[in-house]
Amino acid sequence: MPFPSKLNSAEHLMVLPVPMRVVDAGGQRKILFEQQACNGLDRWCDSFESLYVAAPVLDEATVASRKAMSWADVETIPSIRKIEMIPLPMANSMRAHYRHVGDVRTTLRALIDRSKYLHFGAGGMWGGWAGIAAEEAMRAGRKYAVHFDYVEHQVVRLNARNKSFLRRVKSLWTARSMERWLKPIIEQASLVLCHGSDTYEYYKRMNRHARLIHNIHTTAADQVTSEQVAAKVASVRDVSRPIRVAYAGRIATEKAPIDWSRALGHAIKSRGANIRATWLGDGPLRSEFERTLVAEGIRDRVETPGFTSDRAALLNAVREADLFVFTHVTPESPRCLIEALISATPIVGYESHYPAELIATHQGGRLTPMSDWESLGDTIADLANDRARVADLIPRARRDGDRFTSEAVIRERSELIKEFLSEDLMESKKAISQRDHREHRGKKATKLSST
Known part of the structure; x- marks a missing residue:
């Protein structure tokens, strides 16, 4: 799995559900990202010195069926020198999720250790790498923000109505499992960013640090x-x-x-x-x-x-x-x-x-x-x-509509992240050191028990 090679560290790590494309352009790798999201990354760079952006890679066969997405070369982002894109595997099924989750955890742990502010955009359950990143942040004793555009499990539950009996049962099980999986992730977050009042009203009861925000890409x-x-x-x-x-x-x-x-x-x-x-x-x-x-x-x-x-x-x-x-x-x-x-x-x-x-x-x-x-x-x-x-x-x-521009809303989110996630870097390094020490002791104990 690709490892950061452009930036040794980043001020802001974002793990997003928005997919990227990795295509061959005359023998060179080119990364494409959703067009409006590219504008968003540029705006994040107004508030942070550097970004790691980890997102799943969409295969080209699926791209052809997703006509509703418009793509742009990330190299066209004005602040691309401050951004490193980290491709993660796409895993839309339980089998694919468990096939990749170990390697993804390793990559995300490395990114967390190299980043100051941790920000995870929650998506679905299978291939929901933002949730896995939150688990790794908790394990490392790090503060993190989690972002929701909508109440995912309720959307899955609603869409199940139009499916066959077996597919409906599967969707309802997935919705329930997703709800249970995300609950501790939300409760332990230092900040829960909720796009729109419907999302905010649902999640605010689970975390007193839930905040209403708006996630848009329109400009002034x-x-x-x-x-x-x-x-x-x-x-x-x-x-x-x-x-x-x-x-x-x-x-x-x-x-x-x-x-x-x-x-x-x-x-x-x-x-x-x-x-x-x-x-x-x-x-x-x-x-x-x-x-x-x-x-x-x-x-x-x-x-x-x-x-x-x-x-x-x-x-x-x-x-x-x-x-x-x-x-x-x-x-x-x-x-x-x-x-x-x-x-x-x-x-x-x-x-x-x-x-x-x-x-x-x-x-x-x-x-x-x-x-x-x-x-x-x-x-x-x-x-x-x-x-x-x-x-x-x-x-x-x-x-x-006056208050809604990407410049204003991303600046607001950036300020919230810095307010709620700021921590003494020595404390962060101490937490990482303690975690590594625990893991070393665990491996040593396992080795002794097997001899």
């Missing part, structure tokens, strides 16, 4: 200007055109696309709202989603262009929408809601802690009871039939 340049807001307000007052509705995300269970189509069907067919809608994205429920649009009688009102890797085109589509309608049904914190707010597009959808916190200050949206698609449809229709209310929501949404 992505936010619409006051002139664009004024033009959008003027445009929405034009009653000769339909209200434009948009959503951007996977057509998957946790997004409840069937609820989304039924809500729009109710608004258009039962309430007579003049609406044109677009769902940008693809996913496993696409066929069922499109059949529901037909059944609702609104197929001609909804465009489903699929996934686009063009980030600028995606943001432009969100900016052009008058309402961003969502039907999220799991405790996750999709970044698309923040992208809508910075685009001055009011968010309208199911209520939960996350969207409620996003618009708490300026009320740049409307929220309805969870899983009540008829109530959501009524709210959409009420707004579509009252352009003045939409015009009022647009600048409110923009003001709610």
Whole structure:
């Protein structure tokens, strides 16, 4: 397994679930990383002198099936001289996990010993190397931060509903095992970073050092200007055109696309709202989603262009929408809601802690009871039939989005990590020395017992 060769040590170790690619480029190894994550690494370097970034390597056969990911050469990151990428094996099954876990532990232990601040982005259970890193940090007596974008085991449990009986049983067992495995990791963490209020509300009861943060990659340049807001307000007052509705995300269970189509069907067919809608994205429920649009009688009102890797085109589509309608049904914190707010597009959808916190200050949206698609449809229709209310929501949404830039949110996380993880380096070295001494004694005892 590759070992650090560029940096002898790093101020900040990040073990991430975001995969990398290692490709051959004319006989030389080239590392590709998710495009938005590359911007994130550059921002982390604003606060830390050097980074180790350990992440699993995606095989090229899988890359072809993951069209929703956009890749960039890490050498294009402006601060790449301060970053060393550490490839880890991908292990999406129990068998692969146990085949690689020993070597991965060895690598992660070495990285932990060479790093000052430890930061682990939790993912799944099999191949969840962030969790393994946390176990090694605990064993070394080191402070660490763990990061959650959503409540993983609850998402796994929800997605199990659409599977066959045996697959459902397997998924439910995995969800329960994951919950039990992560519990001590969360409880022993010096800092738990929770993206969005839904995630925070779940994990704060497990660790008093849980903190609400937002994990986004949009920059200040992505936010619409006051002139664009004024033009959008003027445009929405034009009653000769339909209200434009948009959503951007996977057509998957946790997004409840069937609820989304039924809500729009109710608004258009039962309430007579003049609406044109677009769902940008693809996913496993696409066929069922499109059949529901037909059944609702609104197929001609909804465009489903699929996934686009063009980030600028995606943001432009969100900016052009008058309402961003969502039907999220799991405790996750999709970044698309923040992208809508910075685009001055009011968010309208199911209520939960996350969207409620996003618009708490300026009320740049409307929220309805969870899983009540008829109530959501009524709210959409009420707004579509009252352009003045939409015009009022647009600048409110923009003001709610003011605080969200990658520069600001990563600076905030960096400050939290330094506050909660700072420790006397002599104490850290003493803990490592004590651990090595215990392991040496253990090996010596094992050797004596075998003679």
